[in-house]
Amino acid sequence: PDSLEENLSIFPSPKSSDVVVEPYNAGLSVYQLVENVDMVHVIDNEALHNQCQKRLGLKANNADLNHLVSTLMVGITCSMRFP
Numbered sequence: 674p675d676s677l678e679e680n681l682s683i684f685p686s687p688k689s690s691d692v693v694v695e696p697y698n699a700g701l702s703v704y705q706l707v708e709n710v711d712m713v714h715v716i717d718n719e720a721l722h723n724q725c726q727k728r729l730g731l732k733a734n735n736a737d738l739n740h741l742v743s744t745l746m747v748g749i750t751c752s753m754r755f756p
Contacts, residue, residue: 677711677712677753678709678710678711678712679710679711679712679713679714679749679750679753680706680710680712680713680714681713681714681716681742681745681746681749682699682702682706682713682714682715682716683715683716683717683718683721683742684699684715684716684717684718685699685718686717686718686719686722688719688722689718689719689722690718714745714749716742716745721733721738721741721742722738724741725737725738725741729741
């Protein structure tokens with residue numbers, strides 16, 4: 674194929690989840706990801722919160738988490754964007 678399909682998925686945590694069906698939705702989506710995407714990067718939501726709070730000293734609000742995930746995405750796709 675001419676292109677590589679890549680996905681970055683954040684899996685829910687029981688500690689930070691407000692919605693009961695989040696783990697079920699994540700589990701059901703794994704099959705579609707495996708079948709339709711070439712590369713899947715999985716991020717654990719609880720680990721993301723822990724990294725923000727303990728290592729970076731941030732409050733782990735949505736803005737901080739989004740910035741951390743966007744930095745991760747830029748690092749992962751750098752070699753594909755600038756060969």
